[in-house]
Amino acid sequence: MRQLILKLELRHIEVDSAGTAGHCVGNSPDHRSMQVALELGITLNHKARQLNRKDFTLFDHILVMDEANLESVRRLASDDFERSKISLITDYDPTPDRLKIVADPYYSDVAEFQRVGQQLLQCCNGWLVRMT
Numbered sequence: 001m002r003q004l005i006l007k008l009e010l011r012h013i014e015v016d017s018a019g020t021a022g023h024c025v026g027n028s029p030d031h032r033s034m035q036v037a038l039e040l041g042i043t044l045n046h047k048a049r050q051l052n053r054k055d056f057t058l059f060d061h062i063l064v065m066d067e068a069n070l071e072s073v074r075r076l077a078s079d080d081f082e083r084s085k086i087s088l089i090t091d092y093d094p095t096p097d098r099l100k101i102v103a104d105p106y107y108s109d110v111a112e113f114q115r116v117g118q119q120l121l122q123c124c125n126g127w128l129v130r131m132t
Helices: 002-007 031-039 067-076 110-131
Strands: 062-064 086-088
Touching: 002 110, 031 110, 062 067, 067 086
Parallel strands: 062 086
Antiparallel strands: none
16 A cells, blocks of 8 residues: 555655554564565564553554454444444445455465565555545
């Protein structure tokens, strides 16, 4: 998303990445994610962090990858206004009939990371089109 925002010069949009679980906090992205990102012309240089209550104040939209994360983030929200900020990133996928979750490729091969990378690229583009 950050690369697309820079490319489109949408400087008013700020993005961050966070997980719902804390077991990877402080880690760099998986080497397969980094490989696929580079293939797409994207440099990943962040460290993992866990979503927290402050994110509901800092951000207008919170995009999640799947139903399990959707429920985890909804539980963290304190009211309906905060819950209204949460959506599945695949809600913005313009590809008809595509799977409406982003499958976690961690236990798969690099080909699955590539598929997920393409899916996320489509979803991010779709979100930007709808938001701008």
